Amino acid sequence: MSGHDHPHDHDHDHEDGSRFSEVELRVRALESLLVDKGLVDPTALDALIDTYETKIGPRNGARVVARAWVDPGYKRRLLEKGGAAIAELGYEGRQGEDIVVLENTPTVHNVVVCTLCSCYPWPVLGLPPVWYKAAPYRSRAVIDPRGVLREFGTELPDGVEVRVWDSTAELRYLVLPERPAGTEGMSEEELAGLVTRDSMIGVSRVAAPAVP
Amino acid sequence: MNGAHDLGGMHGFGPVEPERDEPVFHHEWERRAFAITLASGFLGQWNIDMSRSAREQMPAAEYLATTYYEHWLFGLERLLVEKGFVKPEEIEARVAELRRQRAGRAAES
Numbered sequence: 198m199s200g201h202d203h204p205h206d207h208d209h210d211h212e213d214g215s216r217f218s219e220v221e222l223r224v225r226a227l228e229s230l231l232v233d234k235g236l237v238d239p240t241a242l243d244a245l246i247d248t249y250e251t252k253i254g255p256r257n258g259a260r261v262v263a264r265a266w267v268d269p270g271y272k273r274r275l276l277e278k279g280g281a282a283i284a285e286l287g288y289e290g291r292q293g294e295d296i297v298v299l300e301n302t303p304t305v306h307n308v309v310v311c312t313l314c315s316c317y318p319w320p321v322l323g324l325p326p327v328w329y330k331a332a333p334y335r336s337r338a339v340i341d342p343r344g345v346l347r348e349f350g351t352e353l354p355d356g357v358e359v360r361v362w363d364s365t366a367e368l369r370y371l372v373l374p375e376r377p378a379g380t381e382g383m384s385e386e387e388l389a390g391l392v393t394r395d396s397m398i399g400v401s402r403v404a405a406p407a408v409p
Numbered sequence: 410m411n412g413a414h415d416l417g418g419m420h421g422f423g424p425v426e427p428e429r430d431e432p433v434f435h436h437e438w439e440r441r442a443f444a445i446t447l448a449s450g451f452l453g454q455w456n457i458d459m460s461r462s463a464r465e466q467m468p469a470a471e472y473l474a475t476t477y478y479e480h481w482l483f484g485l486e487r488l489l490v491e492k493g494f495v496k497p498e499e500i501e502a503r504v505a506e507l508r509r510q511r512a513g514r515a516a517e518s
Contacts (some may be wrong), residue, residue, distance in 0.1 A: 220479055221438040222511070224505035226444050227486065230495055234453060242444035249443070250433045292457075293448070313415030315477065324443075326431050332422040332475045340418040347424050351414050365415065366457040 220261040254323035257288045258371060261321055262397065263389035265298075266376045275299055283321060287407065292319035292369065299362060300373045301399070305405035306353055307360045308346065308399035310338035316364035318371050322394060329398065339363065349400040372397050377405040413469035414461075439478040446485045453493045463487040 204333065231237040261283055265272035275282035279298040285291075296318045299307035309397060315322045317325040328334050337345050342359045348353075353359065361368045374396040383406070396399040415419075416422070450460070459477045464484035472480065489495040 216441070217436060217438060220482060221436070222504050222507050223500070224438045224482060225487070226500055226507055227482070228441050229501060229507075230503055231445055231449065231489075234494070235493060237445060239450040240446055245439045245447050246434075247442045250440070277470075289491070310417075313414055314464070324433055326427065327435075327477070329424050329429045331413045331425075332416055332419075332473065333425045335416040335427070336419040338417075338425045345425055349427075368460060375460070398484075 206217075207298075225287055249319075250323050253290075253319065254398065255321070255392075256389070257286075257320070257323075258321035258394070258397045259392035260387040261288070261371070262392045263285060263385045265373055265409070266388055267385045275373070279378055283371075288320040290320045292317065295368050296321070296371055297362075297368060298371050298373050299360070299399070301375045303324060303375070304356065305358050305360060306346075306399065307362060307370075307372045308338060308342055309362050309364060309372060310335060310337070311364040313363075315364075316369055318369040321371055322397060326394075340404075346400060348396060352400050372399040374403045377403050379405045379408075412465055413467075413472040414465045428469055442478045442482050442485070446481050449485060449489060449494075452492075452494070454494075455488050463491075499507065 204222070228237075228242070232239050261275065264286065265275050271282060271285075274285075275298050279296040280289075280294070283296055284296075299309075301307055309317075311329070315325055315330040317329065334345065339361050343353060344363050346359075364370055374392065376388070380391065383391075391403055391406060393401060393403065396403045434443065443494065446460070448516060450457075455463075461484070466478040467475070467480060467483045476484075486495075490497055490500075
């Protein structure tokens with residue numbers, strides 16, 4: 198055995214009962230085999246978890262959106278070559294090899310899905326939420342997008358065209374939501390604070406800031 | 410390949426149900442499955458399409474009844490075996506060993 202122990206091994210057996218006890222054993226078996234064979238480095242595993250659990254998330258995407266809202270030159274580059282413009286802010290890496298940015302306008306609303314699995318722009322949004330990877334969203338986003346949007350509280354007028362984009366392993370999408378009215382005096386940082394993850398997937402819009 | 414993973418346009422899966430708190434991982438084993446999958450990808454023996462294809466080999470009924478990281482685990486085992494890094498009997502032996510240890514710990518406490 199590798200002796201590679203995990204600090205949380207003891208709490209979840211109880212909460213899950215037998216549902217995941219077998220899969221948990223298989224994961225530990227595979228991990229210990231990989232470590233014993235020298236195929237993976239245990240410290241690298243912990244670093245990967247830490248990176249994707251705590252460091253990379255939708256705040257990255259929010260900074261991209263806010264920059265595009267305040268800097269027309271950046272916005273132009275972002276819409277022309279998303280990945281390169283996103284890399285200007287330092288966001289690169291796995292599952293972000295080629296990112297296309299889709300601009301929402303008063304007449305066009307874009308929504309992103311991955312019907313086959315879970316492709317998602319990791320460098321700007323982090324790992325996808327469970328609902329994005331689950332059957333209801335994957336099946337319905339392409340056949341009833343307005344119904345799905347309504348479940349997220351997003352009502353679109355009939356005149357607004359909905360475009361649904363199905364991601365692939367090579368090509369991922371980030372929605373550039375509309376800048377809400379009433380934000381004219383806000384700084385780039387304050388604007389980034391308004392941008393939600395869901396608005397960058399396209400299931401919601403960015404709400405105008407509450408009037409104090 | 411057309412299969413249970415090809416969900417676009419299918420009916421009957423019910424409403425989208427976002428979680429209130431949305432943890433990135435829901436169990437410690439999901440963290441480990443995620444990490445060993447990424448780290449094994451660094452071996453450079455397959456790409457993302459091959460990973461997805463491996464997950465899609467899961468029997469359809471099982472695919473729909475299991476969670477996301479169970480699909481990952483299935484695919485990873487398959488790729489590691491296909492590429493000769495691990496033998497199926499090694500996995501089963503290690504699982505059995507861990508199961509014995511767990512039973513031993515349960516008996517002690």
